Amino acid sequence: MLIENKNIEGLTSKQVQDQLDKDGYNELPSQKKRGFLAILLEVVKEPMLLLLVCAGAIYFFLGERQDALMLSSFVVFIVGITFYQQRKTERALEALRDLSSPRALVIRDGVRKRIAGREVVVGDIMVLQEGDRVAADAALLESVNLMVDESLLTGESLAVTKSVWDGKRLIDEEHPGGDNLAFVYSGTLVTRGHGLAKVLSVGLNTKMGKIGKSLQVIGDEETLLKKETGRLVKIFSSIGFVLCLVTVALFYFFKGNLLQGVLYGLTISMSMLPEEFPVVLLIFLTIGAWRISKHKVLTRNTAAIETLGAANILCVDKTGTLTLNQMRLRTLVVAGGGMLDLAQHNDQNLLPEEYEELLEYSILASQADPFDPLDKEIKKTGEFLLRSTNHLHSNWKLIKEYPFSENLLALSHVWELGDGGRYVVAAKGAPESIADLCHLKEDEKKKLTAQMEPLFSRGLRLIGVAVAAVAKDKLRDYGQHDFDFEFVGLLGFEDPVRPSVPAAV
CATH class of the missing domain: 2.70.150.10 (Calcium-transporting ATPase, cytoplasmic transduction domain A)
Structure with missing residues (x-):
C-alpha cells in the first residue's frame, strides 16, 4: 500500500x-577548519615545547649550533607528526559529515x-x-x-x-x-x-541541532598533564634563572669579566632544562592517538589521550557501546510451553515441528525484503534453520497487509497458497496485542504472562506470533480482530554484549 x-x-x-532567506539552509554549523598555522600555534603553546624552542635558541646564541640543530629537529618532528595526525582526523571527520548528509x-x-x-x-x-x-x-x-x-x-x-x-x-x-x-x-x-x-x-x-548548539558552549580546559608540565617549566626556569644570576655575579666579582660570566651562567642554567620532557611527552601522546585510530577511534586533540588514561571511573551507555546494537533471535517459546535456546542448538539438527511452525509463520508475518532489524533477523535465522524443510514458501503471494495501529501493536499478512479456497493469515507483534487478537481467556493470559516473566528478566525483547485461516470470499469484510487467530508462540531477541567487553571491564 x-x-x-x-x-x-x-x-x-x-x-x-522565502523560507531559505528566512531560516537559511538545513544544516548544522561545522567547526572552523584549522590550517597549518593554527595547528602550529596550538602545538607551540605547549609549555614543554616552548621550553624546547627556548633551549634551541639559547644553544644557537651560545654558538652550539649542533645542539641547537638537534633540538630544532625535535621541534620540527613533533610539529610534523602532530600536524599529520590532526589533519588526518579532520579529513576523516569531513568525509563522515559528507556521508551523513541525507537526501x-x-x-x-x-x-x-x-x-x-x-x-x-x-x-x-x-x-x-x-x-x-x-x-x-x-x-x-x-x-x-x-x-x-x-x-x-x-x-x-x-x-x-x-x-x-x-x-x-x-x-x-x-x-x-x-x-x-x-x-x-x-x-x-x-x-x-x-x-x-x-x-x-x-x-x-x-532536536539534533539543539544538542549540537549546547555542545558549542563547552570550552576547552587544561588537562592535568598540561598543568603539571607548566608547573615544572616554571620551577626549572626559575632555578636556572637564579643560578644564572648567581654565576654571573660570582664570576664578575672574582674575575671581573661580565660577558664571560653571562656565558657561563647561561651554560649552567641550560644544564637544568629537561629538554627530553617535551619530546617524550608529545611523541607518546601522538603515538597513543595513532594506536587508537587503528581501533576506529578518531582523536582530534592529543590531550584527550592523557584525559582518557587518567580516568579511573568510566560511565558508558549500554546500547551500542557495551552491546552490538544488533538484535539476535535467541529463544523460541511455543504455545504448549516448550522453550528452545538457539544459542545451544546444533545447527545441523532439525528443529522439532512446533518450533519450525513458529519460525514459518514469523517469516510470513515479516517483510519479504526487510529493512527493519528484527525482520532481518527473523528472515535470516528462519531461512537458515528451515533450509531443509517445506516450511519456506517463496511461491506464496501476499494478498493484503494489516499494519500496526495506535490501538493494536500487531500486523498481519494475508497469503494466497496457490490452491484451495482459503488464505493463510500470519500475525506478529507485542505479546499483549497478539493475545488480544487470539481472544485468549484470562487464565490463558496469566499463563502466557508467567511464561514471559523469566524471559523479560533475562533482558529479552519478546514478539508474539499467531496464525489464522480465512475463506477467500470473506476476506473483504474482515478486520484483524475478525480472524480466528491461534496463538503459535513467542520469539525472544537479545542485543549481545560485545566480545571485547568482558576483558575491558
Whole structure:
C-alpha cells in the first residue's frame, strides 16, 4: 500500500526561496577548519615545547649550533607528526559529515523531487520510505506501518512506532523515544513503512541541532598533564634563572669579566632544562592517538589521550557501546510451553515441528525484503534453520497487509497458497496485542504472562506470533480482530554484549 500525492501540492518555488532567506539552509554549523598555522600555534603553546624552542635558541646564541640543530629537529618532528595526525582526523571527520548528509524526497509544486537534505525548508512535505534518513524535524500527516530508529538521539536500538499528527500537539512538548508519537526527528532512520510529514524545524532548531548548539558552549580546559608540565617549566626556569644570576655575579666579582660570566651562567642554567620532557611527552601522546585510530577511534586533540588514561571511573551507555546494537533471535517459546535456546542448538539438527511452525509463520508475518532489524533477523535465522524443510514458501503471494495501529501493536499478512479456497493469515507483534487478537481467556493470559516473566528478566525483547485461516470470499469484510487467530508462540531477541567487553571491564 503506497501513499499517493492526492491533492498535496507542497510549497511553491517562491515559498521555498522565502523560507531559505528566512531560516537559511538545513544544516548544522561545522567547526572552523584549522590550517597549518593554527595547528602550529596550538602545538607551540605547549609549555614543554616552548621550553624546547627556548633551549634551541639559547644553544644557537651560545654558538652550539649542533645542539641547537638537534633540538630544532625535535621541534620540527613533533610539529610534523602532530600536524599529520590532526589533519588526518579532520579529513576523516569531513568525509563522515559528507556521508551523513541525507537526501530527501519532497513534494513541491505538486511534483515529487529528490533534493539534498540541506535544501529542505520549514513547510516542506517530505515523503518518508523504508531506509530513508529523516532530513528535518517534522509532523506526520499520513503513516502506514511507520517505524523509526531513533537511537541517534536516545541510544535505544529498538525502532519505535509512529502515529498521525492531530494538528494540536506541539513538537517541543514531546521527546524522542516513545511509541505512537506523531513526530519524526532529523537524523533518525525509517526502518519500516512509509508516510508523509510536514517539516516544522530545520538546522539548529531541530532536536539534533539543539544538542549540537549546547555542545558549542563547552570550552576547552587544561588537562592535568598540561598543568603539571607548566608547573615544572616554571620551577626549572626559575632555578636556572637564579643560578644564572648567581654565576654571573660570582664570576664578575672574582674575575671581573661580565660577558664571560653571562656565558657561563647561561651554560649552567641550560644544564637544568629537561629538554627530553617535551619530546617524550608529545611523541607518546601522538603515538597513543595513532594506536587508537587503528581501533576506529578518531582523536582530534592529543590531550584527550592523557584525559582518557587518567580516568579511573568510566560511565558508558549500554546500547551500542557495551552491546552490538544488533538484535539476535535467541529463544523460541511455543504455545504448549516448550522453550528452545538457539544459542545451544546444533545447527545441523532439525528443529522439532512446533518450533519450525513458529519460525514459518514469523517469516510470513515479516517483510519479504526487510529493512527493519528484527525482520532481518527473523528472515535470516528462519531461512537458515528451515533450509531443509517445506516450511519456506517463496511461491506464496501476499494478498493484503494489516499494519500496526495506535490501538493494536500487531500486523498481519494475508497469503494466497496457490490452491484451495482459503488464505493463510500470519500475525506478529507485542505479546499483549497478539493475545488480544487470539481472544485468549484470562487464565490463558496469566499463563502466557508467567511464561514471559523469566524471559523479560533475562533482558529479552519478546514478539508474539499467531496464525489464522480465512475463506477467500470473506476476506473483504474482515478486520484483524475478525480472524480466528491461534496463538503459535513467542520469539525472544537479545542485543549481545560485545566480545571485547568482558576483558575491558
